[in-house]
Amino acid sequence: MPRSSAAFMGGVPELLILKLLSRGEMYGYELAKAVQAASAEALSLGEGVLYPALHVLEAGGALRARRRVVDGRTRIYYSVTDKGRRRLAALSDRWRRVAGAVEAVMGGAHG
Amino acid sequence: MAEPSFNTLRSLLLRRGVSPRRVRRLLEELRAHFADLRAEQARDGLEGLAATQAAVLKLGSENCLAERILSRPELLTWSRRWPWAVFGVAPLVVCFGAFALTIAAAAGLAHVLHALQHSNPVEYLDILRPMRWVALYGMPAVVAACMAVLAIRRHASFGWVALSVGLGALLGSMTNMSVSLDMMQAGIGWSFRPSRVEHLLVYRWLPTVAAASVLAGLFLSVRRARSADALVD
Numbered sequence: 001m002p003r004s005s006a007a008f009m010g011g012v013p014e015l016l017i018l019k020l021l022s023r024g025e026m027y028g029y030e031l032a033k034a035v036q037a038a039s040a041e042a043l044s045l046g047e048g049v050l051y052p053a054l055h056v057l058e059a060g061g062a063l064r065a066r067r068r069v070v071d072g073r074t075r076i077y078y079s080v081t082d083k084g085r086r087r088l089a090a091l092s093d094r095w096r097r098v099a100g101a102v103e104a105v106m107g108g109a110h111g
Numbered sequence: 112m113a114e115p116s117f118n119t120l121r122s123l124l125l126r127r128g129v130s131p132r133r134v135r136r137l138l139e140e141l142r143a144h145f146a147d148l149r150a151e152q153a154r155d156g157l158e159g160l161a162a163t164q165a166a167v168l169k170l171g172s173e174n175c176l177a178e179r180i181l182s183r184p185e186l187l188t189w190s191r192r193w194p195w196a197v198f199g200v201a202p203l204v205v206c207f208g209a210f211a212l213t214i215a216a217a218a219g220l221a222h223v224l225h226a227l228q229h230s231n232p233v234e235y236l237d238i239l240r241p242m243r244w245v246a247l248y249g250m251p252a253v254v255a256a257c258m259a260v261l262a263i264r265r266h267a268s269f270g271w272v273a274l275s276v277g278l279g280a281l282l283g284s285m286t287n288m289s290v291s292l293d294m295m296q297a298g299i300g301w302s303f304r305p306s307r308v309e310h311l312l313v314y315r316w317l318p319t320v321a322a323a324s325v326l327a328g329l330f331l332s333v334r335r336a337r338s339a340d341a342l343v344d
Contacts, residue, residue, distance in 0.1 A: 028140050029147040047170055048179030051140055055133065056185045076140055 013045055013053045015095055018062065018080060018088040025079035028054065054078055062087050114163055117141060120173040126266045127181050128191025137180065145170055190265045198262060198271040202279035205254045210286060213246035243288045248319070251283020255323035260330050276323050284315030 020026065020034045028050055035045045045053075057063040062084035068077050080088065117138050124134045148166035157165055170176070180186060190197040217239055224235060258275035261267075287302045 027143070029144045032144075046179075047141065047144055048176045051137055051144075052180045052183045052186060055137065056183050059185055073143065073146075074139075075143060076136070 011091060012095075013049050014057060014062075015088070015091040016043070016045065017050075017053055017057065018084055018091065021063065021078055021080045022085065022088055025077045027075040027077050031078070057084065060087075115145065115167060115170065115173060117173060120177050123174070123177040124180060127177075128187040128265065129180065130188045131264065133186060141170070141176070188265055190261060190267060190271075194267060194271050198258060198267065198275035199278065202254055202258050202275050203282055206251055206279055206282040206286075209246055209250040209254070210288070213242055213288070217242060247283065247286065247288050251279050252319050252322035252326060254283075255279035255319060256326035256330065259323060259327040263327070263331065276320055280316050280319035280323060283319050284311050 016035055017031065020031060020038065026034060028047075031054075032045050032047070032050055035043055054063065054065075058065050058078070060083075061081060063078045064081050065076050065078050067074055069075075120141075121134055121138060124137070125131060129137075145166055148169050149162050152162035152165040152169075184192060220238060221235060255276045258279055259272055262272040262275055
């Protein structure tokens with residue numbers, strides 16, 4: 001369990017990306033801003049984390065990418081596939097368990 | 112601080128095993144991201160060079176970006192993750208496959224000609240001979256050339272280039288196919304029987320390696336010339 005939890009923490013960017021993209025397609029910069037906005041500026045995905053994660057998810061079939069020209073600029077928009085939705089459900093479930101476990105430990109430590 | 116060219120990042124990613132196509136996509140996205148960061152700084156009141164400098168700082172150094180991208184092995188090419196499979200096993204499988212396909216094509220052709228009641232063995236031989244030549248001499252050289260081009264484009268070490276070309280050429284050299292016409296029956300045979308070593312080296316292996324090197328060199332030259340033309344245009 002400790003090892004899988006540690007591995008899971010490395011999957012947090014994927015969880016955030018899948019969750020936000022499940023609401024609608026976005027391009028990289030838009031997604032980085034959405035993470036900041038949704039977390040009230042508490043979380044920020046750097047470019048060095050964001051783009052590799054997007055490409056890995058796309059290569060694994062969890063995301064689909066397409067080019068779109070918006071206001072004269074070509075952007076690469078990402079959207080979640082069915083496989084991505086299943087992965088999001090699994091990651092969300094694991095996240096709730098880890099968060100619950102951390103909360104239990106913190107509650108126990110303070111209580 | 113000038114606008115990043117991403118040349119360092121491009122070079123690092125290519126040398127360390129990210130495919131050219133993926134590198135192009137990543138750079139396209141990072142350039143767009145940089146433009147958005149700069150526009151954001153401009154909206155926040157910074158002007159010209161100051162906005163560019165702030166955007167460069169936010170984006171981070173190219174070395175740092177490369178390190179983060181390269182930390183994801185899923186983004187590396189097969190030839191970087193499993194070079195022994197790509198440069199060691201693949202040429203052998205492709206060469207065997209080409210020989211097997213030639214035999215299957217020859218058998219299929221005989222069947223069709225027979226069904227059409229057009230089974231003249233002499234005409235059949237006229238078709239089989241070039242097929243044999245392509246499978247035995249052309250295919251190993253083409254396979255070896257393809258492996259060499261792949262190895263060079265993927266920045267693989269010289270050892271992998273030599274192994275892939277050498278193996279493809281060796282398998283091609285050691286394979287024999289015969290086309291025969293006996294008692295008005297035409298046939299094609301496949302054997303894996305090496306002839307004398309010096310004969311094999313001089314008449315089969317070396318010409319195959321030479322042909323593969325020439326083909327690979329030609330392909331890379333044409334590709335380079337096209338890239339240069341694209342830059343000029």
